Amino acid sequence: MEPAQREERVGPRAGAVLVSRSCEVPDVSYRAFLASHPAPRLHWAAPDGLEVVGSGAAVTLTAHGTDRFDRLREDAATVFRDVDRTGPAETRPRFLGGLAFDGTHDPAPPWTGFPAAAFSLPEIQVTRADGTTWLTVRAYGRDVSPDDVTERLDRTREDLETLPSMCPSGGSPGVERTEVTPTKAEWTTQVERAIDRIADGDLRKVVLATALSVDLADEIDVPGVLERLRRTYPNCYRFLVQPTDEAAFFGPPPERLVKRTGDRVETEALAGSVPRGETPEEDADHAQSLLESEKLQHEQRLVVDAIMDQLEPLGEPAEGEQGVRKLTNIQHLQTPIEATLSGDEHVLTIVEALHPTPAVGGLPPGRAWEVIRDTETFERGWYAAPVGWFDSDGDGEFAVGIRSGVVGGRRATLFAGNGIVADSDPDEEWAEVKHKYRPILDELERE
Numbered sequence: 001m002e003p004a005q006r007e008e009r010v011g012p013r014a015g016a017v018l019v020s021r022s023c024e025v026p027d028v029s030y031r032a033f034l035a036s037h038p039a040p041r042l043h044w045a046a047p048d049g050l051e052v053v054g055s056g057a058a059v060t061l062t063a064h065g066t067d068r069f070d071r072l073r074e075d076a077a078t079v080f081r082d083v084d085r086t087g088p089a090e091t092r093p094r095f096l097g098g099l100a101f102d103g104t105h106d107p108a109p110p111w112t113g114f115p116a117a118a119f120s121l122p123e124i125q126v127t128r129a130d131g132t133t134w135l136t137v138r139a140y141g142r143d144v145s146p147d148d149v150t151e152r153l154d155r156t157r158e159d160l161e162t163l164p165s166m167c168p169s170g171g172s173p174g175v176e177r178t179e180v181t182p183t184k185a186e187w188t189t190q191v192e193r194a195i196d197r198i199a200d201g202d203l204r205k206v207v208l209a210t211a212l213s214v215d216l217a218d219e220i221d222v223p224g225v226l227e228r229l230r231r232t233y234p235n236c237y238r239f240l241v242q243p244t245d246e247a248a249f250f251g252p253p254p255e256r257l258v259k260r261t262g263d264r265v266e267t268e269a270l271a272g273s274v275p276r277g278e279t280p281e282e283d284a285d286h287a288q289s290l291l292e293s294e295k296l297q298h299e300q301r302l303v304v305d306a307i308m309d310q311l312e313p314l315g316e317p318a319e320g321e322q323g324v325r326k327l328t329n330i331q332h333l334q335t336p337i338e339a340t341l342s343g344d345e346h347v348l349t350i351v352e353a354l355h356p357t358p359a360v361g362g363l364p365p366g367r368a369w370e371v372i373r374d375t376e377t378f379e380r381g382w383y384a385a386p387v388g389w390f391d392s393d394g395d396g397e398f399a400v401g402i403r404s405g406v407v408g409g410r411r412a413t414l415f416a417g418n419g420i421v422a423d424s425d426p427d428e429e430w431a432e433v434k435h436k437y438r439p440i441l442d443e444l445e446r447e
């Protein structure tokens with residue numbers, strides 16, 4: 001099914017028009033859509049509503065370096081300058097994509113095809129919002145014919161009707177071998193060194209991550225996995241960023257980095273973790289220990305205060321009531337934070353101000369990043385970095401790309417990290433990190 005995989009990315013250009021046509025369609029299986037459309041493929045689902053799936057890229061914005069956010073905002077403004085579109089607000093152009101953890105990221109394997117920032121407007125997109133499903137077809141260029149786009153919309157609508165509404169489950173690929181970086185012994189040394197640095201006084205918290213390299217017995221059915229994650233992690237985001245057939249980054253992250261709607265900003269501090277219990281009593285005991293732990297409350301407080309400080313220059317932040325966020329495999333301390341913007345700040349500006357929060361970086365941020373770079377022996381790539389969408393008004397929503405992995409062929413690399421503070425215990429932190437692999441690892445292992 002069209003469109004064919006493209007070698008070349010189409011970037012923003014002066015004088016080009018974005019032509020977009022949409023129509024309402026009967027609900028479509030996202031899994032079937034993804035399975036029958038080639039890369040580039042994108043998927044975004046927020047737990048409270050918007051679900052988007054797309055194939056092809058009418059236009060792609062990429063950026064590298066410390067000014068990558070400025071570059072994205074400017075290039076997006078160029079694309080949005082001339083838009084010819086039909087359809088309701090739900091189908092307005094939303095750039096979907098994300099960024100690498102670090103602006104100077106170099107796309108070496110397993111991150112082939114993932115620049116330091118990349119956002120696209122899919123050529124074919126299905127949007128589900130407020131119980132309605134829409135199909136959108138787009139083209140971008142200097143001599144795009146709107147009639148051609150309308151014709152393509154009609155053809156694509158017919159194609160969609162032939163998609164099965166349910167597909168048989170592809171099953172799990174099976175795991176042949178796993179290798180974790182660092183080893184348990186190396187991790188213990190890394191955590192002890194981080195604790196020493198904290199004792200020295202120039203570091204308060206650092207999030208150290210691990211990478212699990214997995215050799216698969218078979219190729220993975222990513223659309224099938226995303227469909228199953230909808231059921232196993234219903235209160236999480238779900239995303240897929242797949243620039244080519246060679247590499248797909250995906251996962252069910254629980255953490256919101258930011259949602260901007262007009263002058264309203266919603267974010268959260270999510271830090272401090274305990275396992276779920278086997279019984280309701282054990283589960284409640286774990287939750288209680290989470291709330292009562294001085295160490296975990298300290299970790300959470302550092303994140304809340306940092307986010308409040310990071311938002312302060314942009315508006316008026318307000319801290320909500322702390323609670324326990326229960327996921328299928330783990331529970332976290334969570335504090336919602338809201339802000340009213342004082343100016344018309346683009347969601348990318350807020351992303352830039354917040355990323356990385358000390359939930360995935362540390363404190364102070366510059367020092368923590370130095371420690372991460374000195375310590376971790378693999379590239380974070382897009383792990384723990386912003387993934388989401390933005391529109392022409394500067395509204396948008398981003399998750400933190402954790403509980404995630406990048407897969408190509410029969411090799412998957414999963415990532416998981418944990419916040420290290422003064423009284424961290426390497427063994428406990430190790431056990432906790434392993435829990436964070438579960439959402440994807442469970443899908444890779446054969447039942």
Ligand SMILES: C=C(O[C@@H]1C=C(C(=O)O)C=C[C@H]1O)C(=O)O
Nearest residue numbers: 271272273359402416417418419
């Ligand atoms: C870094 C990760 O998770 C983050 C770290 C947490 C912690 O230290 O307790 C909890 C939630 C996330 O903000 C991860 O999942 O890889």
